[in-house]
Amino acid sequence: MIRLTTAIAAALLASSAFAAEPVATLTAQEGTVLVNQGEVFATATEGQTLEAGDRVMLMEGASATLTFADGCALPLAAGSLIEVPAQSTCAGATAKAERIGPMYAQAVGSGANARSDASAWIVFGTGGALIAWAVLRDDYSIEPDPSASP
Numbered sequence: 001m002i003r004l005t006t007a008i009a010a011a012l013l014a015s016s017a018f019a020a021e022p023v024a025t026l027t028a029q030e031g032t033v034l035v036n037q038g039e040v041f042a043t044a045t046e047g048q049t050l051e052a053g054d055r056v057m058l059m060e061g062a063s064a065t066l067t068f069a070d071g072c073a074l075p076l077a078a079g080s081l082i083e084v085p086a087q088s089t090c091a092g093a094t095a096k097a098e099r100i101g102p103m104y105a106q107a108v109g110s111g112a113n114a115r116s117d118a119s120a121w122i123v124f125g126t127g128g129a130l131i132a133w134a135v136l137r138d139d140y141s142i143e144p145d146p147s148a149s150p
Helices: 002-017 102-108 112-137
Strands: 024-030 033-036 041-043 048-050 055-058 063-068 073-076 080-083 096-099
Touching: 024 033, 055 063
Parallel strands: none
Antiparallel strands: 024 048, 024 063, 033 041, 033 055, 055 080, 063 073, 080 096
């Protein structure tokens, strides 16, 4: 049991040690701005830090600025999808950008899938914990109900 706990703690520490550094911050947001930092797009927050490879989507009528760690500011246009580069555009990097239509932006969603994924993790995590607890107790006996008559 101690070995398992130690292994889990080491894995968590190792994963946080290799976490990517933020390269930019999302500022001056107007309208609906969505960010994808993994699997789904979710509503962006003012001052949200972004890592290389994160994607920012601006709905029609929206605007925002991508401010890099070196102070370089890149204004973002409405109706576009931008992939955050590893270094600032002032340092010579090119931000991949594409125009999107309003229907595409609406089809992506607003993070509802993230909430349902979290619910699934809670349900299955609780079930897994109960199974692990039963296995560790090593109690597999089945006792007949004494109130039941034969």
